Amino acid sequence: MAPEELIETIRERFGDAVLGSHTAHGDATVVVTPEELRNVCQFARDEPQLRFELLLDVTAVDLSKLPEWETRFELVVHLRSIENVAILRIKVPVGEEDPRVPSVTKIYPAANWFEREVYDMFGIEFDGHPDLRRILLYDEFEGHPLRKDYPFDRQHPLVPLREAWTPGIAWKLEERWGQYARDRGEPPA
Amino acid sequence: MLEIVENRQPDVHQTPAGDEIPVDMMTIQMGPSHPAMHGVVRIDLKLDGETVVDSDVHIGYMHRGFEKMSELSTYNQVLPYTDRLNYVSPLINNVGYVLAVEKLLDLEVPRRCQYLRVIVSEISRISDHLTCLAAMAMELGAFTVFLWFIKAREYLWDLIEEVTGARLTTSYTRIGGVAHDLPKGFAGQLSKALKDTADCIDEVDGLLSKNRIFYDRTRNVGVVSRDRALSHGWTGPCLRAAGEAYDVRKAVPYSAYDELDFEIPTCKEGDAYARYAVRMEEMRQSIRILKQAMAGLPEGEVRVGDHRVTLPEKEQVYHSIEGLMNHFKLIIEGVRVPPGEAYHAVEGANGELGFYIVADGTGKPYRCHARSPGLALAQGLSPTINGSMLADIIPVFGSLNYIAGEVER
Amino acid sequence: MFDGGFLTTQLDKVIGWSRKYSLFQYPFVTACCGMEFMSTACSHYDISRFGAEIPRFSPRQADVLFVVGTISHKLSPVLKRVYDQMCNPKWVVAFGACASTGGFYDNYATVMGIDRILPVDIYIAGCPPRPEAVLDGLLQLQAKVEGRTTGESGLVQTSG
Numbered sequence: 001m002a003p004e005e006l007i008e009t010i011r012e013r014f015g016d017a018v019l020g021s022h023t024a025h026g027d028a029t030v031v032v033t034p035e036e037l038r039n040v041c042q043f044a045r046d047e048p049q050l051r052f053e054l055l056l057d058v059t060a061v062d063l064s065k066l067p068e069w070e071t072r073f074e075l076v077v078h079l080r081s082i083e084n085v086a087i088l089r090i091k092v093p094v095g096e097e098d099p100r101v102p103s104v105t106k107i108y109p110a111a112n113w114f115e116r117e118v119y120d121m122f123g124i125e126f127d128g129h130p131d132l133r134r135i136l137l138y139d140e141f142e143g144h145p146l147r148k149d150y151p152f153d154r155q156h157p158l159v160p161l162r163e164a165w166t167p168g169i170a171w172k173l174e175e176r177w178g179q180y181a182r183d184r185g186e187p188p189a
Numbered sequence: 190m191l192e193i194v195e196n197r198q199p200d201v202h203q204t205p206a207g208d209e210i211p212v213d214m215m216t217i218q219m220g221p222s223h224p225a226m227h228g229v230v231r232i233d234l235k236l237d238g239e240t241v242v243d244s245d246v247h248i249g250y251m252h253r254g255f256e257k258m259s260e261l262s263t264y265n266q267v268l269p270y271t272d273r274l275n276y277v278s279p280l281i282n283n284v285g286y287v288l289a290v291e292k293l294l295d296l297e298v299p300r301r302c303q304y305l306r307v308i309v310s311e312i313s314r315i316s317d318h319l320t321c322l323a324a325m326a327m328e329l330g331a332f333t334v335f336l337w338f339i340k341a342r343e344y345l346w347d348l349i350e351e352v353t354g355a356r357l358t359t360s361y362t363r364i365g366g367v368a369h370d371l372p373k374g375f376a377g378q379l380s381k382a383l384k385d386t387a388d389c390i391d392e393v394d395g396l397l398s399k400n401r402i403f404y405d406r407t408r409n410v411g412v413v414s415r416d417r418a419l420s421h422g423w424t425g426p427c428l429r430a431a432g433e434a435y436d437v438r439k440a441v442p443y444s445a446y447d448e449l450d451f452e453i454p455t456c457k458e459g460d461a462y463a464r465y466a467v468r469m470e471e472m473r474q475s476i477r478i479l480k481q482a483m484a485g486l487p488e489g490e491v492r493v494g495d496h497r498v499t500l501p502e503k504e505q506v507y508h509s510i511e512g513l514m515n516h517f518k519l520i521i522e523g524v525r526v527p528p529g530e531a532y533h534a535v536e537g538a539n540g541e542l543g544f545y546i547v548a549d550g551t552g553k554p555y556r557c558h559a560r561s562p563g564l565a566l567a568q569g570l571s572p573t574i575n576g577s578m579l580a581d582i583i584p585v586f587g588s589l590n591y592i593a594g595e596v597e598r
Numbered sequence: 599m600f601d602g603g604f605l606t607t608q609l610d611k612v613i614g615w616s617r618k619y620s621l622f623q624y625p626f627v628t629a630c631c632g633m634e635f636m637s638t639a640c641s642h643y644d645i646s647r648f649g650a651e652i653p654r655f656s657p658r659q660a661d662v663l664f665v666v667g668t669i670s671h672k673l674s675p676v677l678k679r680v681y682d683q684m685c686n687p688k689w690v691v692a693f694g695a696c697a698s699t700g701g702f703y704d705n706y707a708t709v710m711g712i713d714r715i716l717p718v719d720i721y722i723a724g725c726p727p728r729p730e731a732v733l734d735g736l737l738q739l740q741a742k743v744e745g746r747t748t749g750e751s752g753l754v755q756t757s758g
Binding site for chain 2: 053054055056057059061067076078080087089112113114117135137138145152
């Protein structure tokens with residue numbers, strides 16, 4: 001099934017809930033409202049001519065460093081139809097305040113760990129997820145590292161760190177930690 | 190490290206004679222520092238005797254921020270990070286990543302380059318399956334298989350070293366091509382290495398496939414039906430072992446796979462033995478692909494001539510100002526990829542390995558996400574081992590081929 | 599003859615010499631370097647030529663801790679605990695760039711070198727190190743076990 005047809009089928013069924021679509025680089029992409037996400041997934045899985053049986057991936061993008069953006073995050077779901085050899089990308093805008101989307105684990109159980117990863121990395125919460133907790137990082141970790149405002153090397157050690165062997169490295173680390181304190185507006189230690 | 194935790198309520202166990210005896214559930218932590226858990230997975234097990242009642246798989250001990258690091262690197266600088274995703278078959282990751290970027294650039298690479306990518310991918314796939322089966326067999330006590338398969342893997346790694354200059358972390362591909370052409374005399378080396386490897390696979394086949402101990406420990410262990418495998422998001426050999434002939438190389442052919450003749454081995458049983466059998470057969474198919482690809486290797490360039498993407502020759506860099514500036518701009522700013530998003534999948538050794546890249550028009554990826562097949566496999570582990578025996582965890586876990594770099598990125 | 603500690607120094611030499619050829623290793627394998635560790639242990643490179651072929655997966659039985667691969671902050675308590683459980687005398691080898699310095703994973707998740715957690719005896723460079731480099735590191739460690747080292751740098755005395 002051609003990507004254009006695919007989008008047309010979904011537009012016909014969901015009308016205004018489809019906020020946008022494109023077929024750039026051959027991947028059919030639809031942007032839908034959070035309320036309709038589950039219905040779109042259900043439709044894509046069960047409709048005889050679509051049969052998107054395999055959920056490939058759930059991830060998110062923090063849009064806040066792009067030149068133009070409306071909502072802070074965007075949830076991205078990739079579906080694969082084995083019968084029709086097609087890919088469908090469903091995108092959902094997620095706001096900055098209280099980021100929250102419905103979970104699709106009831107329709108695709110495979111979404112379980114992928115949604116946990118998105119929660120871990122972006123702090124987006126999934127309503128109706130059976131077991132929403134951090135997966136790759138640990139409970140003591142503060143913040144969500146794939147957000148664009150998270151500094152790439154802010155660490156949360158679990159054991160007390162020793163003095164580094166190389167004095168140069170120690171100096172570099174001290175300087176960096178001081179820089180974080182200044183970034184956060186804290187007085188220097 | 191075993192840790193026995195205070196128990197909750199005693200459950201009741203019924204003996205064959207019909208007597209009821211109260212049984213305390215035992216909670217045991219398996220891993221992360223456990224020889225069969227690859228050093229990086231912890232399973233919290235709730236045991237009734239030796240039967241697993243409940244399990245909770247903890248991953249993330251090897252999360253090292255691939256996606257964050259790739260946002261800080263130019264497009265070509267991401268390549269070394271992709272090596273270390275699935276570090277048993279780094280070349281497939283290299284190929285998958287550059288194909289995703291080339292999809293964003295709408296770039297068609299020369300035929301010879303496409304064939305080279307197929308050749309290195311298939312060598313990698315064999316080495317990945319060899320390592321997976323070697324580790325699985327060793328964990329079940331067949332240490333000889335481990336030694337033999339690692340020996341075969343050395344033949345292939347010698348080839349990879351000839352081509353890329355490194356044994357393991359290759360970074361061979363570039364956006365718009367590959368780093369360099371094959372060395373002289375490669376065809377002869379390849380056919381010799383393939384013959385040695387095929388001999389080794391046959392030897393192990395004779396040693397292991399009908400081995401009573403190995404068969405009993407893997408047959409009907411960790412059975413996953415086709416529908417359940419799909420509902421876990423499984424792809425690759427584990428899905429094919431459950432009877433679904435889905436292979437990205439056939440479904441959505443990339444590079445030169447549409448011109449090569451090979452079969453997709455499948456099994457119906459969906460147990461650990463089927464996953465072993467599928468991997469064994471896939472190695473033979475990969476050898477078949479390699480022979481065809483080497484025979485049909487076209488002549489020509491290995492990179493596109495577009496200097497917005499590929500580096501100029503060293504001659505030009507040192508002898509002309511245009512070449513020097515071109516080199517400088519490409520290295521410092523990176524390849525400028527037009528804004529957009531693309532997902533491209535390749536058939537990794539464990540299943541569909543996809544890269545989802547969002548570009549914002551600069552020389553660095555705005556977001557680079559790897560769809561790892563291993564994460565889906567790992568989330569199917571807990572439902573698969575629940576209800577089985579404690580000792581069955583080892584073959585099930587081994588047959589899933591947990592590669593921490595890929596799962597946790 | 600026996601007053602100047604001759605016997606004890608000679609005994610130390612004998613013990614050091616015998617220790618160095620029977621190192622039981624605890625492979626704390628996490629990442630890519632583990633592949634090269636497997637290569638080194640197997641028949642092509644054959645680490646057993648140097649008496650270090652037996653991996654012990656119990657820290658109580660191991661002499662040398664091979665930290666092979668990246669150590670993330672999540673894993674660091676485990677590593678610390680394994681090290682603490684090992685009996686003296688014990689040695690630590692940082693295998694590869696990530697274990698030595700954190701490598702190019704200079705980010706929120708990774709410990710920038712295991713020497714931030716434990717004392718390290720030998721650093722093996724490479725990402726991952728070639729098996730030859732691993733064997734060289736092992737020989738350096740053996741020299742250290744035998745006591746043929748000088749100063750804090752831990753470099754091997756070439757003469758004598």
